[in-house]
Amino acid sequence: MTEHDIVIIGGGPAGLAAAVAARNAGVTDLLILERDSFLGGILNQCIHNGFGLHTFQEELTGPEYAARYIEMVKKENIPFLLDTMVLDISPEKEITMVNREHGLSVIKARAIILAMGCRERPRGALNIPGYRPAGIYSAGTAQRFINIEGKKVGREVVILGSGDIGLIMARRMTLEGAAVKVVAELMPYSGGLKRNIVQCLDDYNIPLKLSHTVVDIEGKERVRGVTLAKVDENRVPIKGTEEFIRCDTLLLSVGLVPENELSKGAGVRISPVTGGPVVDDRLETCQDGIFACGNVLHVHDLVDYVSEEASLAGTSAASYINAKEKKGSRAADIETGNGVRYTVPQKLDIETRKDQVTVRFRVADVYKDRYISVYYDGTRVLHKKKRVLAPGKMEQVVLNRDSFKKHPALQKIVVCTEVE
Numbered sequence: 084m085t086e087h088d089i090v091i092i093g094g095g096p097a098g099l100a101a102a103v104a105a106r107n108a109g110v111t112d113l114l115i116l117e118r119d120s121f122l123g124g125i126l127n128q129c130i131h132n133g134f135g136l137h138t139f140q141e142e143l144t145g146p147e148y149a150a151r152y153i154e155m156v157k158k159e160n161i162p163f164l165l166d167t168m169v170l171d172i173s174p175e176k177e178i179t180m181v182n183r184e185h186g187l188s189v190i191k192a193r194a195i196i197l198a199m200g201c202r203e204r205p206r207g208a209l210n211i212p213g214y215r216p217a218g219i220y221s222a223g224t225a226q227r228f229i230n231i232e233g234k235k236v237g238r239e240v241v242i243l244g245s246g247d248i249g250l251i252m253a254r255r256m257t258l259e260g261a262a263v264k265v266v267a268e269l270m271p272y273s274g275g276l277k278r279n280i281v282q283c284l285d286d287y288n289i290p291l292k293l294s295h296t297v298v299d300i301e302g303k304e305r306v307r308g309v310t311l312a313k314v315d316e317n318r319v320p321i322k323g324t325e326e327f328i329r330c331d332t333l334l335l336s337v338g339l340v341p342e343n344e345l346s347k348g349a350g351v352r353i354s355p356v357t358g359g360p361v362v363d364d365r366l367e368t369c370q371d372g373i374f375a376c377g378n379v380l381h382v383h384d385l386v387d388y389v390s391e392e393a394s395l396a397g398t399s400a401a402s403y404i405n406a407k408e409k410k411g412s413r414a415a416d417i418e419t420g421n422g423v424r425y426t427v428p429q430k431l432d433i434e435t436r437k438d439q440v441t442v443r444f445r446v447a448d449v450y451k452d453r454y455i456s457v458y459y460d461g462t463r464v465l466h467k468k469k470r471v472l473a474p475g476k477m478e479q480v481v482l483n484r485d486s487f488k489k490h491p492a493l494q495k496i497v498v499c500t501e502v503e
């Protein structure tokens with residue numbers, strides 16, 4: 084069995100940035116495993132612009148952003164295996180994988196970085212009645228058909244779900260000559276970024292119906308139309324509000340699920356809220372030497388944050404195998420308070436922490452003129468006003484190392500929203 088210092092599972096933006104950071108931190112024996120035939124992950128099908136404003140201060144397309152990191156990986160001679168599917172990871176860090184060249188094989192790693200991204204929630208998770216006609220796609224599948232395989236997906240389209248993928252696809256289908264009749268959203272607010280609502284819907288006069296869902300799909304061979312209905316505050320369809328919309332295509336953009344089957348097999352603890360591993364401030368999971376970053380850890384809005392986070396996972400894994408940093412014996416839990424759904428990380432090593440920590444989180448609802456506050460064992464240490472907070476946008480607070488010095492016995496950090 085061959086052994087490597089660090090093996091990275093997934094060659095998307097997270098895996099690539101983690102590999103480059105680990106190499107820059109002095110690790111020579113690295114290997115990236117990618118099941119697809121090319122590096123770059125989901126970015127390869129995201130041909131719109133809007134990537135890289137933070138990282139490169141430029142507006143790049145998805146493939147251009149990915150290419151920057153692929154170039155770095157190639158320049159650093161970091162080895163990667165394509166068309167290689169990882170099937171299992173054991174708690175002892177043995178990785179079972181399969182590809183055409185080597186068949187089924189097992190390799191061992193001293194440290195592993197999980198960077199498998201996420202998948203889309205399918206129709207089966209939604210309980211929409213009706214047959215299973217052609218013309219129902221997840222938005223990401225439609226995006227792949229159009230942008231990578233050059234296929235036409237449909238002519239008259241209804242989109243369910245107004246997260247970023249749904250919004251981007253409303254514009255993409257329009258540019259491909261389809262009529263996007265409506266984007267329906269179950270929640271009373273959009274799950275996407277404001278800029279995407281403006282640039283993808285408003286600019287093309289595509290209506291957004293909030294608090295609406297699809298209650299029926301008509302058509303046996305091919306979709307012939309869908310019935311939309313308004314929902315009440317409990318998200319239950321309101322009788323009498325049904326409206327039939329003729330279309331041949333229904334795109335579902337109803338959420339992303341981090342791909343953690345491998346992580347679970349390795350004994351990694353998963354958060355029921357993020358669907359990703361519970362990690363400390365080094366992005367290490369509860370399994371010694373197994374780190375996580377990118378969409379497998381929690382669903383991100385911007386790829387720039389994925390790259391930033393993945394660099395931390397890469398340097399942390401490098402420190403782990405070089406035994407440069409010892410874990411402190413005191414860790415504080417990071418918990419959520421009023422209006423905050425989750426935080427990443429969920430634990431913070433306050434003893435050996437050398438610099439600042441970025442804690443990322445999402446809020447539970449749309450809030451206007453609220454404060455984001457941080458409490459150390461009940462004492463408020465941070466309080467900043469935000470004009471708008473929305474679940475579609477990832478938020479962050481930066482905790483300075485000096486602030487821990489004043490709280491040497493710190494046990495619990497709470498991140499919450501406050502009205503005043």
Ligand SMILES: Cc1cc2nc3c(=O)[nH]c(=O)nc-3n(C[C@H](O)[C@H](O)[C@H](O)COP(=O)(O)OP(=O)(O)OC[C@H]3O[C@@H](n4cnc5c(N)ncnc54)[C@H](O)[C@@H]3O)c2cc1C
Nearest residue numbers: 093095096097117118124125133169199200377378385386
């Ligand atoms: C439609 C859409 C639009 C977006 N628009 C924007 C935008 O405008 N701006 C922006 O900044 N961000 C945008 N994003 C978000 C950004 O693309 C993601 O945040 C980013 O790609 C996540 O990177 P990742 O490496 O974690 O995951 P991915 O890119 O999904 O990469 C994961 C990789 O792991 C591989 N993998 C998974 N399981 C295995 C296995 N078992 N064995 C081997 N390999 C495996 C996969 O094949 C994949 O290549 C968009 C995303 C989508 C889907």
